[in-house]
Amino acid sequence: MATPHEPKQDRSRATRQRLLEATIDCLAEHGWAAATVSVVAERAGVSRGAAQHHFPTREDLITxxxxxxxxxxxxxxxxxxxxxxxxxxxxxxxxxxxxxxxxxxxxxxxxxxxxxxxxxxxxxxxxxxxxxxxxxxxxxxxxxxxxxxxxxxxxxxxxxxxxxxxxxxxxxxxxxxxxxxxxxxxxxxxxxxxxxxxxxxxxx
Structure with missing residues (x-):
């Protein structure tokens, strides 16, 4: 988990990676339909807004x-x-x-x-x-x-x-x-x- 003292770029990179890994876990465990931005964001421990900042659409996230x-x-x-x-x-x-x-x-x-x-x-x-x-x-x-x-x-x-x-x-x-x-x-x-x-x- 990123800390407030980490550079903004590092925190952004860490958030992005958590979202990608959460997407893979959702796909593997619950299937394609369950891998939505909301579900992935919750699993990654970030807000939906933060997820959409990195991946504006579900298609962007999946790709x-x-x-x-x-x-x-x-x-x-x-x-x-x-x-x-x-x-x-x-x-x-x-x-x-x-x-x-x-x-x-x-x-x-x-x-x-x-x-x-x-x-x-x-x-x-x-x-x-x-x-x-x-x-x-x-x-x-x-x-x-x-x-x-x-x-x-x-x-x-x-x-x-x-x-x-x-x-x-x-x-x-x-x-x-x-x-x-x-x-x-x-x-x-x-x-x-x-x-x-x-x-x-x-x-x-």
């Missing part, structure tokens, strides 16, 4: 929250890659990579993104903004997975196995939206990691 969400997702993926770089090579590293990717698709950010994707399917203006952002996230996630696994992405088999891993992670994330699917998700991730490691290390 900026989407961009913040995608930037945050990419930062998290890159941070996870750096951590995975400390894991020894071998089956343990493959499991660590697969687990990290799977868990990234069961986070609040993914659940919020899912709400946006669903709405964007029927909103051409929103879809035109979301598609390139999601494509960018997909490219970053693929590159990070390739680097973390230490594979040659020019090899078509390796390329498709990495993409299959990302698709599997997304699918498991969808399965977790309605019910807690963590136990099954863990078992599938472990089995896929073992299968993936053999496939990636078998000479072709």
């Amino acid at each position: 900026q929250a989407v961009e913040y969400m995608f930037d945050t997702r990419m930062d998290q993926v890159k941070a996870e890659a750096m951590a995975l770089g400390q894991v020894d090579q071998g089956a343990a590293r493959t499991l660590a990579v697969v687990t990290a990717l799977v868990e990234s698709y069961s986070s609040q950010l993914f659940k919020a993104a899912l709400q946006v994707w669903t709405h964007a399917a029927a909103d051409e203006a929103l879809r035109s903004r979301i598609v390139p952002l999601e494509a960018k996230v997909g490219r970053v996630a693929h590159r990070v997975a390739v680097e973390a696994l230490g594979v040659d992405d020019s090899d078509p088999v390796a390329h498709h196995l990495v993409q299959a891993t990302l698709d599997l992670a997304r699918g498991l994330g969808l399965a977790d939206v309605l019910t807690d699917d963590s136990a099954r998700r863990k078992e599938i991730a472990e089995q896929w990691a073992a299968t993936l490691h053999v496939a990636l290390t078998t000479p072709r």
